Amino acid sequence: MVTTSTPALLLAFALAAQGGTLTPLEWGSGPHTVDALRPVVYTAHRGGALEVPENSMSGLVAALERGTAQVLDVDTRILRDGTLVAMHDATLDRTTTSKGRVRDLTAADWRKVRLRPDPELKGSWRPERPPTIAEVLDRFGGRVVLMLEAKDPDSLETLARMLRGRGLVRSVLVNSNRPAVTERAHELGLIAQLWRSAKQMRHDEPKKWRRFVDVLDVDHKARNGDLVRAVRSGIPRIWAHTVNTPRQRDRVLRLGCNGVITNTPGLMWRTPVREPARG
Template sequence: MVAMVTWIALTGLASAASLVSLTLTGPAAATPAPLEWGEGPLTVAALPRITYVAHRGGAREVPENSMSGLMAAYERGTAQVLDFDTRLLRDGTPVVFHDETLNRTTYLGGEVRGLDAREWQGVRLRPKDALPGSWRSERPPTVAEVLDRFGGRIVLMLEAKDPPSLDRLAGLIRARGLTRSVFVNSNDPEVARRAHRLGLLSQLWRSARQLRTDRPERWRSYVDLLDVDHRARDADLTRAVRSGIRRVWAHTVVTDAQRDRVLALGCDGVITDTPGRLARADRREAERDARREARRAAAREGQRGARP
């Protein structure tokens, strides 16, 4: 009831916010037309040896869990996986949203589950002032909209924040032929087991504290991706890497040093709020390596030319 009162009281504010005209440096469309698959849906089999994931679209670079933010990350090509969170509305509609309440990232207040699909049309995201560039206010998308926009064009990672949503999410994924293209994430091993039984790609995330006592090898029969906290101890990360689980990716990385550490310990993926910055750092390092190799080659050639 409180959520509904708050929603009604603030709907006018949200409507006004939706009319604010801001210059958008990323893609503008909140509900763009679907892209073409080409030959067929892209699956996890296409992922590179070291994978980069745009966490919530890259939450330090774009408005988190927004259609325009996900589209910007997709078009920039700095990550091979797009991550987003999901919540369930009162009428069972899965939407893209992280928190239980609207307060932190929108112009409204109250619980997400207090709204239905019609009322969700009045919600508007409030982009952070600290984000680079300018972003307009927009409605948070539904899960169906994100699957229709990106499914099969790039690998997706969605977290089922509300475990009862798992059957509904599975239906949306199956209906679009995306069971090998979408990781379904949870912090609960039992939810991961259920996702596996539903024929989905199961992902399990664990905090640094949880990893101290976890025995990840117990999950290898039903976890496709183990998502570990980069702040965990070296020994705990090493145990995760050696668990027999095929993929072990580290969250939520924002600096070169954090990335280099988890990769050195054997992780094969990085979940990051700053995919663009890390990609730029990678390019700079590759360019430095290329210049060093060119200098070495020139020196070797000079030495050969100097021989009698």
């Protein structure tokens, strides 16, 4: 069960917006793990995709250095030769200067791909090669908690081997929309995260997943009752996605969520939580 009260959550976020208790932990003698996360968490979705180029090394570096999120989210895809790479879509068309299916490429092909930064992003962002997941793990593993969404379920065993080999099992959340994939991640000894859409949540029974779900990632657009049912499911962490405005954040906190996944971590961090007016 989520045991932190809603007033406590609101106070924690209010302090965070003023540079208080949610300042990310400094790198110490050991890796930063999920177990060490604060009771209330900000996750930078794809690195914070309305503030930095999504799933890019430069964007992830900027998100880490800004210190506005305790978790960095990265999407994972698998190439034809088994290489895992950072990419949300199944094709290259939307975010790169290339076209075609990600899965048709080899590692050699991947080195030729260049990201196309959204021109509406603030700042100067140059085209760059999208990273492999090995590069993400080697650059950020243990320095910050990572959330890796396994877009291709058949990549799960490879991802598990990579995490074990680097000693990062407790520092990485492995996310999926499919309960069966999340259960398999749990069986592999990984920290398992399940995300659900507002439509799915209308019929979900989250209590059924308590055995294998460590984080339930719920759609902020879901009905109040569906969100509350998730909060009361017994799953310890209930984080809401994809929250991009302070008003959306304040609502899910009031309903009992203890984390937000956001494309705008900087905006969230700067904006204090508004407690509901007392009648």
